[in-house]
Amino acid sequence: MRRAISRLKPLWLLPVLLGVTLGVLGVLGAVPDFVRSVPSMVLLVVIALGALLSGVHPKADEHEPHVMASPVRGRWAALNTPGQQLPSHGSRFLGQYAAVDILQPATAATPAKVRKAWRGSRPQEYPSFGAPVYAMAPGVVTRTWSRSRDHRARNTWQALLYMMTLEGALRTLGGQRAIIGNHVIVHHDDGTAAVYAHLRTGSVVVGVGQRVDAGDPLGEVGNTGNTSEPHLHVHLMDRPNPNAAAGLKMTWANIARPGEIEPSLAEIAKEPAENAVLSMPRNGEIFEA
Structure with missing residues:
Protein backbone atom coordinates (compact mmCIF):
# COMPACT_ATOMS: atom_id res chain seq x y z
CA MET A 1 0.00 0.00 0.00
CA GLY A 55 4.51 12.07 3.06
CA VAL A 56 3.97 8.30 2.64
CA HIS A 57 7.18 6.52 1.59
CA PRO A 58 8.07 2.82 1.13
CA LYS A 59 10.25 1.06 3.68
CA ALA A 60 12.65 -1.79 3.00
CA ASP A 61 12.97 -4.83 5.25
CA GLU A 62 15.98 -4.84 7.56
CA HIS A 63 19.08 -5.84 5.58
CA GLU A 64 22.86 -5.79 5.57
CA PRO A 65 24.43 -2.93 3.58
CA HIS A 66 24.91 -3.65 -0.12
CA VAL A 67 28.61 -3.62 -1.03
CA MET A 68 29.39 -1.12 -3.80
CA ALA A 69 32.40 0.60 -5.31
CA SER A 70 32.97 4.24 -4.41
CA PRO A 71 31.50 6.71 -6.94
CA VAL A 72 34.58 8.96 -6.68
CA ARG A 73 38.38 8.78 -6.54
CA GLY A 74 40.82 10.61 -4.28
CA ARG A 75 40.20 12.35 -0.93
CA TRP A 76 36.63 13.27 0.01
CA ALA A 77 34.59 14.14 3.09
CA ALA A 78 31.11 12.93 3.98
CA LEU A 79 28.08 14.70 5.40
CA ASN A 80 24.40 13.88 5.78
CA THR A 81 25.61 10.30 5.78
CA PRO A 82 24.21 6.95 6.94
CA GLY A 83 27.51 6.58 8.77
CA GLN A 84 26.10 9.19 11.16
CA GLN A 85 22.42 8.25 11.41
CA LEU A 86 19.37 6.93 9.56
CA PRO A 87 17.50 8.40 7.80
CA SER A 88 20.65 10.22 6.76
CA HIS A 89 18.79 13.16 5.22
CA GLY A 90 15.96 13.11 7.75
CA SER A 91 13.50 11.61 5.25
CA ARG A 92 12.67 8.60 3.09
CA PHE A 93 11.54 10.94 0.28
CA LEU A 94 12.58 9.77 -3.21
CA GLY A 95 14.25 6.66 -1.80
CA GLN A 96 16.99 8.62 -0.02
CA TYR A 97 16.74 6.84 3.35
CA ALA A 98 20.48 6.05 3.35
CA ALA A 99 21.77 8.75 0.98
CA VAL A 100 25.18 10.34 1.41
CA ASP A 101 26.58 13.72 0.34
CA ILE A 102 30.29 13.97 -0.37
CA LEU A 103 32.65 16.81 -1.27
CA GLN A 104 36.36 17.31 -1.58
CA PRO A 105 38.20 18.78 1.43
CA ALA A 106 38.44 22.56 1.47
CA THR A 107 41.59 24.37 0.40
CA ALA A 108 42.80 27.86 1.27
CA ALA A 109 40.92 29.12 -1.79
CA THR A 110 37.61 27.40 -1.04
CA PRO A 111 34.85 29.90 -0.16
CA ALA A 112 33.61 29.96 3.44
CA LYS A 113 30.45 28.02 4.33
CA VAL A 114 28.80 31.33 5.16
CA ARG A 115 30.16 34.75 4.20
CA LYS A 116 29.00 38.35 4.13
CA ALA A 117 28.23 39.18 0.51
CA TRP A 118 25.34 40.02 -1.78
CA ARG A 119 25.75 36.93 -3.95
CA GLY A 120 26.85 33.37 -3.34
CA SER A 121 30.16 32.03 -4.62
CA ARG A 122 30.47 30.67 -8.15
CA PRO A 123 30.49 26.85 -8.35
CA GLN A 124 33.83 26.93 -10.17
CA GLU A 125 35.46 28.19 -6.94
CA TYR A 126 34.94 24.82 -5.21
CA PRO A 127 37.40 21.89 -5.54
CA SER A 128 34.60 19.33 -6.00
CA PHE A 129 33.16 21.06 -9.06
CA GLY A 130 33.90 19.06 -12.20
CA ALA A 131 35.28 15.99 -10.39
CA PRO A 132 34.49 12.71 -12.21
CA VAL A 133 31.64 10.51 -10.96
CA TYR A 134 31.76 6.74 -11.52
CA ALA A 135 29.22 3.90 -11.50
CA MET A 136 29.16 1.97 -8.21
CA ALA A 137 28.00 -1.35 -9.74
CA PRO A 138 27.25 -2.90 -13.13
CA GLY A 139 23.83 -2.24 -14.62
CA VAL A 140 21.80 -0.33 -17.18
CA VAL A 141 21.15 3.42 -17.24
CA THR A 142 17.40 4.06 -16.90
CA ARG A 143 17.25 7.84 -16.60
CA THR A 144 19.45 10.88 -17.20
CA TRP A 145 19.08 14.66 -17.09
CA SER A 146 21.83 17.15 -17.84
CA ARG A 147 20.18 20.47 -18.74
CA SER A 148 19.69 22.14 -15.33
CA ARG A 149 22.06 25.05 -14.81
CA ASP A 150 24.77 25.15 -12.15
CA HIS A 151 23.72 27.87 -9.72
CA ARG A 152 25.75 29.88 -7.26
CA ALA A 153 26.42 28.52 -3.78
CA ARG A 154 23.98 29.33 -0.99
CA ASN A 155 26.78 30.59 1.26
CA THR A 156 25.43 33.97 2.33
CA TRP A 157 22.92 34.43 5.13
CA GLN A 158 20.21 35.65 2.78
CA ALA A 159 20.85 32.80 0.32
CA LEU A 160 20.71 30.20 3.11
CA LEU A 161 17.44 31.65 4.37
CA TYR A 162 16.04 31.57 0.84
CA MET A 163 17.16 27.96 0.36
CA MET A 164 15.70 26.71 3.64
CA THR A 165 12.34 28.40 3.11
CA LEU A 166 10.99 29.45 -0.29
CA GLU A 167 13.47 27.64 -2.56
CA GLY A 168 13.22 24.37 -0.64
CA ALA A 169 9.42 24.40 -0.77
CA LEU A 170 9.30 25.28 -4.46
CA ARG A 171 11.81 22.59 -5.40
CA THR A 172 9.86 19.97 -3.46
CA LEU A 173 6.73 20.92 -5.37
CA GLY A 174 8.71 21.04 -8.62
CA GLY A 175 9.45 17.33 -8.58
CA GLN A 176 12.53 15.18 -8.96
CA ARG A 177 14.51 17.32 -11.40
CA ALA A 178 14.06 20.42 -9.26
CA ILE A 179 15.45 18.56 -6.24
CA ILE A 180 18.19 16.31 -7.60
CA GLY A 181 19.12 18.49 -10.56
CA ASN A 182 21.18 16.85 -13.28
CA HIS A 183 21.36 13.16 -12.54
CA VAL A 184 21.90 9.58 -13.65
CA ILE A 185 19.96 6.54 -12.43
CA VAL A 186 21.49 3.09 -12.93
CA HIS A 187 19.47 -0.12 -12.47
CA HIS A 188 21.97 -2.68 -11.20
CA ASP A 189 22.12 -6.35 -12.12
CA ASP A 190 21.18 -7.35 -8.56
CA GLY A 191 17.89 -5.39 -8.76
CA THR A 192 19.03 -2.36 -6.79
CA ALA A 193 19.33 1.10 -8.36
CA ALA A 194 21.49 4.14 -7.65
CA VAL A 195 20.83 7.85 -8.04
CA TYR A 196 23.79 10.16 -8.76
CA ALA A 197 22.54 13.72 -8.23
CA HIS A 198 23.54 17.42 -8.60
CA LEU A 199 25.78 16.75 -11.60
CA ARG A 200 27.40 19.53 -13.65
CA THR A 201 25.45 20.94 -16.58
CA GLY A 202 26.14 18.99 -19.77
CA SER A 203 28.55 16.58 -18.07
CA VAL A 204 26.52 13.35 -18.29
CA VAL A 205 28.33 10.96 -20.66
CA VAL A 206 25.90 8.02 -20.65
CA GLY A 207 22.47 7.53 -22.20
CA VAL A 208 19.29 5.67 -21.31
CA GLY A 209 19.62 1.99 -22.16
CA GLN A 210 23.42 2.06 -22.04
CA ARG A 211 25.14 -0.67 -20.04
CA VAL A 212 27.83 0.39 -17.55
CA ASP A 213 30.28 -1.50 -15.35
CA ALA A 214 31.51 -0.51 -11.91
CA GLY A 215 34.04 2.27 -12.36
CA ASP A 216 32.69 3.56 -15.67
CA PRO A 217 32.40 7.39 -15.83
CA LEU A 218 28.87 8.82 -15.62
CA GLY A 219 29.39 12.59 -15.38
CA GLU A 220 30.92 15.25 -13.16
CA VAL A 221 30.10 16.84 -9.81
CA GLY A 222 28.08 20.03 -10.18
CA ASN A 223 25.80 22.36 -8.28
CA THR A 224 22.33 21.73 -9.69
CA GLY A 225 19.06 21.12 -7.89
CA ASN A 226 18.63 21.60 -4.15
CA THR A 227 22.25 22.28 -3.17
CA SER A 228 24.13 24.77 -1.05
CA GLU A 229 27.49 24.11 -2.73
CA PRO A 230 28.96 21.68 -5.30
CA HIS A 231 28.87 18.10 -4.06
CA LEU A 232 27.76 14.62 -5.07
CA HIS A 233 24.58 13.17 -3.62
CA VAL A 234 24.23 9.42 -4.12
CA HIS A 235 21.76 6.89 -2.77
CA LEU A 236 20.74 3.28 -3.29
CA MET A 237 17.14 2.11 -3.82
CA ASP A 238 15.25 -1.16 -4.30
CA ARG A 239 13.98 -0.10 -7.77
CA PRO A 240 14.82 2.58 -10.34
CA ASN A 241 11.76 4.83 -9.83
CA PRO A 242 12.53 7.16 -6.88
CA ASN A 243 8.83 7.91 -6.33
CA ALA A 244 8.11 4.21 -5.70
CA ALA A 245 11.43 3.14 -4.20
CA ALA A 246 12.52 2.28 -0.70
CA GLY A 247 16.00 3.43 0.26
CA LEU A 248 18.67 0.79 0.89
CA LYS A 249 21.81 0.81 2.99
CA MET A 250 25.13 0.53 1.19
CA THR A 251 28.84 0.50 1.95
CA TRP A 252 31.89 1.19 -0.22
CA ALA A 253 34.46 -1.60 -0.49
CA ASN A 254 37.36 0.40 -1.93
CA ILE A 255 37.78 3.22 0.58
CA ALA A 256 40.28 3.91 3.36
CA ARG A 257 39.40 5.96 6.43
CA PRO A 258 42.52 7.59 7.92
CA GLY A 259 40.61 8.97 10.92
CA GLU A 260 40.71 12.62 9.84
CA ILE A 261 37.96 15.21 10.12
CA GLU A 262 37.49 17.92 7.49
CA PRO A 263 38.03 21.22 9.44
CA SER A 264 35.16 23.01 7.71
CA LEU A 265 32.80 20.24 8.86
CA ALA A 266 34.19 19.82 12.38
CA GLU A 267 31.07 21.23 14.04
CA ILE A 268 28.91 18.40 12.68
CA ALA A 269 31.43 15.64 13.47
CA LYS A 270 29.69 13.85 16.33
CA GLU A 271 29.52 10.27 17.56
CA PRO A 272 27.35 8.11 15.28
CA ALA A 273 23.81 7.23 16.31
CA GLU A 274 22.93 3.66 17.30
CA ASN A 275 21.36 2.94 13.91
CA ALA A 276 24.28 4.30 11.86
CA VAL A 277 25.98 2.23 9.15
CA LEU A 278 29.38 2.10 10.82
CA SER A 279 31.16 0.90 7.68
CA MET A 280 30.38 4.28 6.07
CA PRO A 281 32.16 7.56 6.96
CA ARG A 282 30.38 9.68 9.58
CA ASN A 283 29.66 13.40 9.25
CA GLY A 284 32.82 15.36 8.56
CA GLU A 285 35.01 12.26 8.17
CA ILE A 286 37.54 12.17 5.34
CA PHE A 287 37.86 9.02 3.25
CA GLU A 288 40.15 8.02 0.40
CA ALA A 289 39.00 6.05 -2.63
Whole structure:
Protein backbone atom coordinates (compact mmCIF):
# COMPACT_ATOMS: atom_id res chain seq x y z
CA MET A 1 0.00 0.00 0.00
CA ARG A 2 2.80 2.42 0.89
CA ARG A 3 4.49 1.83 -2.45
CA ALA A 4 1.26 2.30 -4.43
CA ILE A 5 0.59 5.60 -2.65
CA SER A 6 4.17 6.78 -3.05
CA ARG A 7 4.18 6.00 -6.76
CA LEU A 8 1.52 8.72 -7.21
CA LYS A 9 3.57 11.34 -5.34
CA PRO A 10 3.34 13.94 -8.16
CA LEU A 11 -0.45 13.73 -7.92
CA TRP A 12 -0.49 14.23 -4.14
CA LEU A 13 1.74 17.27 -4.45
CA LEU A 14 -0.82 19.08 -6.60
CA PRO A 15 -3.14 19.91 -3.65
CA VAL A 16 -0.10 21.10 -1.69
CA LEU A 17 0.82 23.38 -4.60
CA LEU A 18 -2.78 24.58 -4.62
CA GLY A 19 -2.52 25.46 -0.94
CA VAL A 20 0.71 27.41 -1.46
CA THR A 21 -0.78 29.24 -4.44
CA LEU A 22 -3.96 30.16 -2.55
CA GLY A 23 -1.88 31.38 0.37
CA VAL A 24 0.10 33.72 -1.89
CA LEU A 25 -3.06 34.92 -3.66
CA GLY A 26 -4.73 35.48 -0.30
CA VAL A 27 -1.89 37.72 0.85
CA LEU A 28 -2.18 39.66 -2.41
CA GLY A 29 -5.97 39.81 -2.17
CA ALA A 30 -6.27 38.17 -5.59
CA VAL A 31 -8.12 34.90 -4.91
CA PRO A 32 -10.41 34.22 -7.94
CA ASP A 33 -14.18 34.32 -7.36
CA PHE A 34 -14.67 30.72 -8.52
CA VAL A 35 -12.29 29.59 -5.79
CA ARG A 36 -14.11 31.68 -3.17
CA SER A 37 -17.29 29.81 -4.09
CA VAL A 38 -15.77 26.50 -2.92
CA PRO A 39 -16.36 25.86 0.81
CA SER A 40 -13.16 26.54 2.71
CA MET A 41 -13.50 23.25 4.59
CA VAL A 42 -13.45 21.32 1.32
CA LEU A 43 -10.26 23.09 0.23
CA LEU A 44 -8.62 22.45 3.60
CA VAL A 45 -9.48 18.75 3.50
CA VAL A 46 -8.11 18.37 -0.05
CA ILE A 47 -4.90 20.21 0.80
CA ALA A 48 -4.41 18.29 4.05
CA LEU A 49 -5.04 14.95 2.33
CA GLY A 50 -2.49 15.78 -0.35
CA ALA A 51 0.09 16.75 2.26
CA LEU A 52 -0.58 13.54 4.21
CA LEU A 53 -0.35 11.22 1.21
CA SER A 54 2.75 12.95 -0.20
CA GLY A 55 4.51 12.07 3.06
CA VAL A 56 3.97 8.30 2.64
CA HIS A 57 7.18 6.52 1.59
CA PRO A 58 8.07 2.82 1.13
CA LYS A 59 10.25 1.06 3.68
CA ALA A 60 12.65 -1.79 3.00
CA ASP A 61 12.97 -4.83 5.25
CA GLU A 62 15.98 -4.84 7.56
CA HIS A 63 19.08 -5.84 5.58
CA GLU A 64 22.86 -5.79 5.57
CA PRO A 65 24.43 -2.93 3.58
CA HIS A 66 24.91 -3.65 -0.12
CA VAL A 67 28.61 -3.62 -1.03
CA MET A 68 29.39 -1.12 -3.80
CA ALA A 69 32.40 0.60 -5.31
CA SER A 70 32.97 4.24 -4.41
CA PRO A 71 31.50 6.71 -6.94
CA VAL A 72 34.58 8.96 -6.68
CA ARG A 73 38.38 8.78 -6.54
CA GLY A 74 40.82 10.61 -4.28
CA ARG A 75 40.20 12.35 -0.93
CA TRP A 76 36.63 13.27 0.01
CA ALA A 77 34.59 14.14 3.09
CA ALA A 78 31.11 12.93 3.98
CA LEU A 79 28.08 14.70 5.40
CA ASN A 80 24.40 13.88 5.78
CA THR A 81 25.61 10.30 5.78
CA PRO A 82 24.21 6.95 6.94
CA GLY A 83 27.51 6.58 8.77
CA GLN A 84 26.10 9.19 11.16
CA GLN A 85 22.42 8.25 11.41
CA LEU A 86 19.37 6.93 9.56
CA PRO A 87 17.50 8.40 7.80
CA SER A 88 20.65 10.22 6.76
CA HIS A 89 18.79 13.16 5.22
CA GLY A 90 15.96 13.11 7.75
CA SER A 91 13.50 11.61 5.25
CA ARG A 92 12.67 8.60 3.09
CA PHE A 93 11.54 10.94 0.28
CA LEU A 94 12.58 9.77 -3.21
CA GLY A 95 14.25 6.66 -1.80
CA GLN A 96 16.99 8.62 -0.02
CA TYR A 97 16.74 6.84 3.35
CA ALA A 98 20.48 6.05 3.35
CA ALA A 99 21.77 8.75 0.98
CA VAL A 100 25.18 10.34 1.41
CA ASP A 101 26.58 13.72 0.34
CA ILE A 102 30.29 13.97 -0.37
CA LEU A 103 32.65 16.81 -1.27
CA GLN A 104 36.36 17.31 -1.58
CA PRO A 105 38.20 18.78 1.43
CA ALA A 106 38.44 22.56 1.47
CA THR A 107 41.59 24.37 0.40
CA ALA A 108 42.80 27.86 1.27
CA ALA A 109 40.92 29.12 -1.79
CA THR A 110 37.61 27.40 -1.04
CA PRO A 111 34.85 29.90 -0.16
CA ALA A 112 33.61 29.96 3.44
CA LYS A 113 30.45 28.02 4.33
CA VAL A 114 28.80 31.33 5.16
CA ARG A 115 30.16 34.75 4.20
CA LYS A 116 29.00 38.35 4.13
CA ALA A 117 28.23 39.18 0.51
CA TRP A 118 25.34 40.02 -1.78
CA ARG A 119 25.75 36.93 -3.95
CA GLY A 120 26.85 33.37 -3.34
CA SER A 121 30.16 32.03 -4.62
CA ARG A 122 30.47 30.67 -8.15
CA PRO A 123 30.49 26.85 -8.35
CA GLN A 124 33.83 26.93 -10.17
CA GLU A 125 35.46 28.19 -6.94
CA TYR A 126 34.94 24.82 -5.21
CA PRO A 127 37.40 21.89 -5.54
CA SER A 128 34.60 19.33 -6.00
CA PHE A 129 33.16 21.06 -9.06
CA GLY A 130 33.90 19.06 -12.20
CA ALA A 131 35.28 15.99 -10.39
CA PRO A 132 34.49 12.71 -12.21
CA VAL A 133 31.64 10.51 -10.96
CA TYR A 134 31.76 6.74 -11.52
CA ALA A 135 29.22 3.90 -11.50
CA MET A 136 29.16 1.97 -8.21
CA ALA A 137 28.00 -1.35 -9.74
CA PRO A 138 27.25 -2.90 -13.13
CA GLY A 139 23.83 -2.24 -14.62
CA VAL A 140 21.80 -0.33 -17.18
CA VAL A 141 21.15 3.42 -17.24
CA THR A 142 17.40 4.06 -16.90
CA ARG A 143 17.25 7.84 -16.60
CA THR A 144 19.45 10.88 -17.20
CA TRP A 145 19.08 14.66 -17.09
CA SER A 146 21.83 17.15 -17.84
CA ARG A 147 20.18 20.47 -18.74
CA SER A 148 19.69 22.14 -15.33
CA ARG A 149 22.06 25.05 -14.81
CA ASP A 150 24.77 25.15 -12.15
CA HIS A 151 23.72 27.87 -9.72
CA ARG A 152 25.75 29.88 -7.26
CA ALA A 153 26.42 28.52 -3.78
CA ARG A 154 23.98 29.33 -0.99
CA ASN A 155 26.78 30.59 1.26
CA THR A 156 25.43 33.97 2.33
CA TRP A 157 22.92 34.43 5.13
CA GLN A 158 20.21 35.65 2.78
CA ALA A 159 20.85 32.80 0.32
CA LEU A 160 20.71 30.20 3.11
CA LEU A 161 17.44 31.65 4.37
CA TYR A 162 16.04 31.57 0.84
CA MET A 163 17.16 27.96 0.36
CA MET A 164 15.70 26.71 3.64
CA THR A 165 12.34 28.40 3.11
CA LEU A 166 10.99 29.45 -0.29
CA GLU A 167 13.47 27.64 -2.56
CA GLY A 168 13.22 24.37 -0.64
CA ALA A 169 9.42 24.40 -0.77
CA LEU A 170 9.30 25.28 -4.46
CA ARG A 171 11.81 22.59 -5.40
CA THR A 172 9.86 19.97 -3.46
CA LEU A 173 6.73 20.92 -5.37
CA GLY A 174 8.71 21.04 -8.62
CA GLY A 175 9.45 17.33 -8.58
CA GLN A 176 12.53 15.18 -8.96
CA ARG A 177 14.51 17.32 -11.40
CA ALA A 178 14.06 20.42 -9.26
CA ILE A 179 15.45 18.56 -6.24
CA ILE A 180 18.19 16.31 -7.60
CA GLY A 181 19.12 18.49 -10.56
CA ASN A 182 21.18 16.85 -13.28
CA HIS A 183 21.36 13.16 -12.54
CA VAL A 184 21.90 9.58 -13.65
CA ILE A 185 19.96 6.54 -12.43
CA VAL A 186 21.49 3.09 -12.93
CA HIS A 187 19.47 -0.12 -12.47
CA HIS A 188 21.97 -2.68 -11.20
CA ASP A 189 22.12 -6.35 -12.12
CA ASP A 190 21.18 -7.35 -8.56
CA GLY A 191 17.89 -5.39 -8.76
CA THR A 192 19.03 -2.36 -6.79
CA ALA A 193 19.33 1.10 -8.36
CA ALA A 194 21.49 4.14 -7.65
CA VAL A 195 20.83 7.85 -8.04
CA TYR A 196 23.79 10.16 -8.76
CA ALA A 197 22.54 13.72 -8.23
CA HIS A 198 23.54 17.42 -8.60
CA LEU A 199 25.78 16.75 -11.60
CA ARG A 200 27.40 19.53 -13.65
CA THR A 201 25.45 20.94 -16.58
CA GLY A 202 26.14 18.99 -19.77
CA SER A 203 28.55 16.58 -18.07
CA VAL A 204 26.52 13.35 -18.29
CA VAL A 205 28.33 10.96 -20.66
CA VAL A 206 25.90 8.02 -20.65
CA GLY A 207 22.47 7.53 -22.20
CA VAL A 208 19.29 5.67 -21.31
CA GLY A 209 19.62 1.99 -22.16
CA GLN A 210 23.42 2.06 -22.04
CA ARG A 211 25.14 -0.67 -20.04
CA VAL A 212 27.83 0.39 -17.55
CA ASP A 213 30.28 -1.50 -15.35
CA ALA A 214 31.51 -0.51 -11.91
CA GLY A 215 34.04 2.27 -12.36
CA ASP A 216 32.69 3.56 -15.67
CA PRO A 217 32.40 7.39 -15.83
CA LEU A 218 28.87 8.82 -15.62
CA GLY A 219 29.39 12.59 -15.38
CA GLU A 220 30.92 15.25 -13.16
CA VAL A 221 30.10 16.84 -9.81
CA GLY A 222 28.08 20.03 -10.18
CA ASN A 223 25.80 22.36 -8.28
CA THR A 224 22.33 21.73 -9.69
CA GLY A 225 19.06 21.12 -7.89
CA ASN A 226 18.63 21.60 -4.15
CA THR A 227 22.25 22.28 -3.17
CA SER A 228 24.13 24.77 -1.05
CA GLU A 229 27.49 24.11 -2.73
CA PRO A 230 28.96 21.68 -5.30
CA HIS A 231 28.87 18.10 -4.06
CA LEU A 232 27.76 14.62 -5.07
CA HIS A 233 24.58 13.17 -3.62
CA VAL A 234 24.23 9.42 -4.12
CA HIS A 235 21.76 6.89 -2.77
CA LEU A 236 20.74 3.28 -3.29
CA MET A 237 17.14 2.11 -3.82
CA ASP A 238 15.25 -1.16 -4.30
CA ARG A 239 13.98 -0.10 -7.77
CA PRO A 240 14.82 2.58 -10.34
CA ASN A 241 11.76 4.83 -9.83
CA PRO A 242 12.53 7.16 -6.88
CA ASN A 243 8.83 7.91 -6.33
CA ALA A 244 8.11 4.21 -5.70
CA ALA A 245 11.43 3.14 -4.20
CA ALA A 246 12.52 2.28 -0.70
CA GLY A 247 16.00 3.43 0.26
CA LEU A 248 18.67 0.79 0.89
CA LYS A 249 21.81 0.81 2.99
CA MET A 250 25.13 0.53 1.19
CA THR A 251 28.84 0.50 1.95
CA TRP A 252 31.89 1.19 -0.22
CA ALA A 253 34.46 -1.60 -0.49
CA ASN A 254 37.36 0.40 -1.93
CA ILE A 255 37.78 3.22 0.58
CA ALA A 256 40.28 3.91 3.36
CA ARG A 257 39.40 5.96 6.43
CA PRO A 258 42.52 7.59 7.92
CA GLY A 259 40.61 8.97 10.92
CA GLU A 260 40.71 12.62 9.84
CA ILE A 261 37.96 15.21 10.12
CA GLU A 262 37.49 17.92 7.49
CA PRO A 263 38.03 21.22 9.44
CA SER A 264 35.16 23.01 7.71
CA LEU A 265 32.80 20.24 8.86
CA ALA A 266 34.19 19.82 12.38
CA GLU A 267 31.07 21.23 14.04
CA ILE A 268 28.91 18.40 12.68
CA ALA A 269 31.43 15.64 13.47
CA LYS A 270 29.69 13.85 16.33
CA GLU A 271 29.52 10.27 17.56
CA PRO A 272 27.35 8.11 15.28
CA ALA A 273 23.81 7.23 16.31
CA GLU A 274 22.93 3.66 17.30
CA ASN A 275 21.36 2.94 13.91
CA ALA A 276 24.28 4.30 11.86
CA VAL A 277 25.98 2.23 9.15
CA LEU A 278 29.38 2.10 10.82
CA SER A 279 31.16 0.90 7.68
CA MET A 280 30.38 4.28 6.07
CA PRO A 281 32.16 7.56 6.96
CA ARG A 282 30.38 9.68 9.58
CA ASN A 283 29.66 13.40 9.25
CA GLY A 284 32.82 15.36 8.56
CA GLU A 285 35.01 12.26 8.17
CA ILE A 286 37.54 12.17 5.34
CA PHE A 287 37.86 9.02 3.25
CA GLU A 288 40.15 8.02 0.40
CA ALA A 289 39.00 6.05 -2.63
